[in-house]
Structures are given as structure tokens and as C-alpha cells.
Amino acid sequence: MESGLLANLALGFGEVFRLQPVTMWGVAFQQVPFNIIMCFIGCLLGTLIGVLPGIGPIATIAMLLPATYALQPVAALIMLAGIYYGAQYGGSTTAILVNIPGESSSVVTCLDGYQMARQGRAGAALSIAALGSFFAGSVATLLIAAFAPPLAEVAFKFGPAEYFSLMVLGLIAAVVLAHGSVIKAIAMIILGLLLGIVGTDVNTGTSRFAFGVPELSDGIGFVAVAMGVFGFAEVITNLEQKEHREIFTKNVTGLWLSWADFKEAYGAVLRGTTIGSFLGILPGGGALLSSFAAYTLEKKWSKNPETFGKGNIKGVAAPESANNAGAQTSFIPLLTLGIPPNAVMALMVGAMTIHGIAPGPQVMTERPALFWGMIASMWVGNLMLVILNLPLIGLWIKLLTVPYRYLYPAILVFCCIGVYSVSNSEFDVYLTALFGLLGYVFVKLECEPAPLLLGFILGPMMEENLRRAMLLSRGDATVFFTRPISAGLLIVTAILLITILSPKIRKKREEAFQEE
């Protein structure tokens, strides 16, 4: 197995550094390391939007999806992946320096990171965030490389019944692990499921909820929903608030970590990485959940929990490592089973489909260069990001001073162009605007939009698998419990449900989320 792993990694790195002829703007270049360049662009973009509050990886990936048509699938996926884990790095910068989480997963970093900045230790905070993230990213890449092939073999044993049970687990987990009110999370998921039903039923060919509109007969485009609810709504919300930011740029002198700081923090990095790697794989998991869990657990296990929230370096190291590990391992279910564990991966499923790749266990055997190339690019991307984030901090700071009134028209225009270019359809743009309005309503009602996207993507998949499982079992519903993997997944779901309903754990959960 060892040589297998090395051979695969060699294939991957070969693909990442591959020189290929590229024609740009009518000029033909011969030897261009195109994939690396796309990785860099993805990481750069990711850091950029991570730093800028008000736009996140979901909206950006949704916006750039149509632009990747002309690219080779490998290059496109490498770039989009770079945006996701790059945003985790960028989000920490604003969290530490401005007390604004650039990314939802950087929320906990604000707590101790900003305090460290106020105490003049911004340099140490930024360093441990970047280095911890790099360590976590490297470990996660190795994990993916080592575990993906056996997991893919297991995946071939997955039939429709198993997929259905796994998706049920995913949806329930999304409820359990969502911010805020459980009722609202459930409501958003159900709304997402309903929106997902619109279109032509795969089993009978019947048109559902399309009201005779031909553009709806293939369903509502997920790009329209994603951009509307995340992109447009964010813009509308941000325009409502006045801008006032206190920025600690002058205190960023020593970017070096003292030995004492390192000794204190390395344990937290290891623990955060472990937690993140594990939680990223789970349905509903990813960067956000990992960072929260890591922070909470670090605080619990600490000998002086009262120092957390006042500038304890462990409070930065743990969540930062966890969110990077979680962001990367959340690619595992996508690349092996073809199932998105969270909203961002759901968009990546869309990206793969657009490029004619059916996500699933066969991707590894049918397109090994693409698979291992993506994995290798993650490690290379992490390396690039450490370089981007430490020395180039000054550049990112300057960006934070751009007034929003210049930023948002550009964002809106790019969103519209992106949505139109998916199917050359004006109808899609109107639809996006509608969802933008809807997204704004959600913000006002304090409803999380991410469960909606997850329900929207997973719902139709769940229905398809449920009915197919019933077809194959000739109408026997006990198939979900008689097949061992499916039964196991449903038992875990039941445990999760009990967890969420038990009052003691509900209280703890509210405590954890209260710290914003």
C-alpha cells in the first residue's frame, strides 16, 4: 500500500506541475505550468474574499463556476478548491486585526485573536494562525491521499439504500450543527427540499412545480439560488449597515513567533488538526463546525479556561488548525462517494457535473490524474497560502480600507454575468434577483441560508435514491435496515437526533454558539 500511496502522490504532483501548451488572447504559449497558476489564482482569490467581509467562498465559487467552462476540468477544480481553503486563511487576518470574521469559520478566532492584537501580539497571532493552518492542511492532504482509495472501495458497496441513509444523516447533522435555532434550521432545510423538487421527476418524467414554464422544467439552477441567497443578499444586508472599523495595522511588527509562544501553542495545533480532520469528513461538517468544536474543546481541556477570550494563543491555534483541516477533509466524501458534506462541496459537485464528470467512486479509477492532481494541489496551495498570508499582510490590510460603495457594484455585476453565462438565459438572472430578495428576508428573520442550500442539493438526491432503492428491492421498505451499512448509518442518525433533542446537550450547544 505504501508504494501505492507514493505512486499516487507522484502522479498528483506530476499533474499539478505539468507543463502544457496554452493559448491566451490569441497567443500560443508552449510550456506553461497552467495548473499551478490556477492554484495560485484560486488561493489568491480565496485569501482576498476571506479578508473581505461580506463575500465568502460560496458566493465566489458560484460566481466563478461559469467562467471555468473554457478550462480543463483539472484546472477548474484546482482553482475552485483553492478558493475554499484559501478563504480560511484570509478570514483569520481580518478576525485578528479588525475583530470582524472574514469567514464564518473565523468567528471564534476573533475572540482571542483580536485580544492578542490589542495587546500588541498581532504578529504572533497571525503567525500561529498561518503556521497552524499549514500544518493542518498538510496532515489533511496526507489523510486524503491515504484513506481515499480504501474509502472508494467501500463506496462501491454503497447502493441507493446506503446513499439515502447517508444523506438523511447529512441533513440531520446539518440541523444539529447549524447556528442558532433548531426550528429555523429545519425550516430552511425543508424549504431547500421543496425548491429542489421543482423540475422533471427522473422516474416518471412528470413535470413538478414548473407551472408550464419551460426554463423551470430542468429545475431551479443551483447557481441562481447560491448567488442570490449568498451573494445578492449579503450585498443588500451590508448596504444597510454603516461602516466603522478599528484596524490595528500599526501593531503588526514582529511576524515571528517566540519559542515560548510556539511551545504553548503546538499542542493546540495538534489537537485542532485532529478534530478538524475528523469533523470535516462528516456530513454537515467542514471548516465551520471544526473551528467551533476545536475552540470549545480546547477551552474545556485547558487548566486555565478563564484566560480564553482574553488573548490566549491556544484560542487562535486550535480553531485555525481545525478549520483548515476540516475544509480539506470535507473533500473526501466528495471525491470518493460523490456526496457533498456541506454547502461548498455541493457547489463543487455542480462544478464537476458542468465539466462532464459524474462525481462518485469511479472518478478515482476513471480519472486518476484529475483526482490525485486535486489532492496534490491542496498541499501546494497550502504552501502558497503561507507565503501569501505572512509577508503580504500589508497588502490585505489596505484592501480593508476600500469603501464598500466601490466594492458592491462590482460584486453585483460579476454575479449577474456569472449567472447569465451558465445557460445564456435571462430567466436565470431574474431568478437570482428573486432569491437575493428572499435571502435578505432570511437575514432579517435570522435564518441561516446554508441549510437551505444543503437541503436544495441533497433533497432531490435523497428522493432519487429512496425511490431507486425501493424499485430495486421491489417495494420492500425494510431494505434500509437489512443492508448493514445502511442500517449503521440510520442508527447514527437516530443517535444524533436523540442528542439534539436531549435538553442537557441543547443547553451546551447554545452556550457554545453564544460566544459570538
Add this chain to the structure above:
Amino acid sequence: MKRLAIVLCTMFAAFAHGQTAYPSKSIRLVVPFPPAGATDILSRDLMQRVSARLGQQVVVDNRPGAGGTIGSDLVAKAAADGYTLLMATTSTHSIGPTLTPKLPYDPVKDFAPVSVIAVSTNLLVVPSSLQVNSVKELVALAKAKPGQLNFGSSGTGTIVHLSGEMFRHRTGTDIMHVPYKGTQLVVPDLISGQISMLFDNIVSAQPNLKTGRLKAIGISSLKRSPLMPEVPTIAESGYPGFEASVWFGVYAPAGTPKEIIARLNREIVAALHSPEMKERLAILGAEPIGSTPEEMAHTVAGETAKWARVIKDANVRID
């Protein structure tokens, strides 16, 4: 007043078209399927060469949706001046009309055929765990276990589905149809054996055939394919006349002048007969045809009638 009259006349003059040679500006070829699909790649490959011959760019405009009917409708209602064309296929003009009675266009009356570009066929593949090595053995197994074998498809009413129905009808077996959202999505379940057979695209099936996870036991064309000459046709495996292939052809809106159609036909046929084009099409698992407009009308009518019979026999309905 005189000035006004002169201005008005000049304005109207702007609308007068001189007898400029066709084509005098770029032509739009509507492809009613998403980019990077077989229809799209085929269209782009061909139009690159046709553009060179015509001296004007032929631009591919993807208008996917509703099984190809959105794009087709667009061209049906476009101006018949030869500057808007459609790349149609079996599902838009042969199967679609029978399955969807309420189509917004008439596939025969609203279009003028230009040429059939290519034809592609499907391989009948089974999982390697299934103990059959030929069509005969498969049919025998299906008859020994009625209702237990099934076939996957890329959706109700697609050619993959209807090929399976035709197979079922001809062989008299009791196999169940299990629809998916695309042929590639059937593959994992096919490999694990939950699905017994699939009419898969000859090219996309190659990786799994090479690794031995799937076996090809028949091909749905009348003649063996040069890509896989060792695979017998289903027709020669005991079911003469069995043919399920997909045609790709170019249409112009009805009423397009005959000279324009003749010119387009000439350039398309010439582009198709180049050796590079043959190679490009082989990569997609297709064979170039290049028929005349009359032949195209004849082919499409024949295919429509054939699939209409299959649909009726199998009682396939879309509500």
C-alpha cells in the same frame, strides 16, 4: 418638408437588403444541450472547419434545457435567413414529438433539413460479476429469472431507455427499467451489480472495460464498430434488424431559401469527409454521414416512426 422626405427615404433605405452574398455576417448554430456534452463537442469540431470554408464564423450558442426543446423552439421561431441554425438529435426531433404532444414547435413543419452529420451507437454492457458473456446467455438468464434483472438509463424517454425497451420487447424478457439522471450515474451501481445491464456510450465505457469491471456483450448498430470489432452486434446475435442509434443533424428554420441550404449542405459534407473530422468523430464514438436534405428528411421520418412504435409497445408516457 423636402428635407424630411429625404431623411425618411434614407432611413427606409437602411432596411433594404442588397443582394449580398451569403454568408455576409457570422452564423449562429444553436446547440440545445449544455457545453462539453457530445452534441456540443461535435458541433464545435465541425463548425470550426465549416467556418473556414464559408469564410464567416459559425458561433455555437448553447441553449440547454427541457431535453433540447428550448433551443429547438428558439430556432423554429427565428428568421429564415440562414443565419440561425440548429444542431438537432434523436431526442429533439424523433423521440420528443411522440413523447411530448404539447411541444411548442412542429418538428417537421417548422424546420428545413440541411444534413445528417453523424450517427453514434451504444454498447450493451454488463457487470463482470454477471455470469453471461453474450446476448444469448443474457437473454437465457433473464428468462430463467423473470423480473429480477434490470436495465439502467439516463432518464425516462431517453434513447438509452428506449433502447432497453426495444431490447426487452424483441427478446421477450421481463426486465425492469431503473432511470437515473445520466448514463454515467448508472455506472457505480452497474459495477456493484445492482443494475444488470446498460446501453452505454462506446467511448465513456472504455475505462471500465479496460479495468475489467464491466463486459461489453453487444453493440446496438447494424454493423460492428471499428473501435471494438470483437463485439458482435445485437442484430447478429439473434435479433436481425435490431438497431438503436443516435443521429445528429443540422436544421434551418422552415422557409430558408433553397440556395442557402444547398450551400450549407455542400460545405458541411465537404468538412465531414476530411480525415481529421473522421478521427474527431471516432473519439466521440460516432461515424460521419453527410446526407442531402432529402435524405435527412427521410432518415428522421424513419427514426421517428421506429421510436413511436417502441414507445407505444412499451407504453412509455410522460405526464
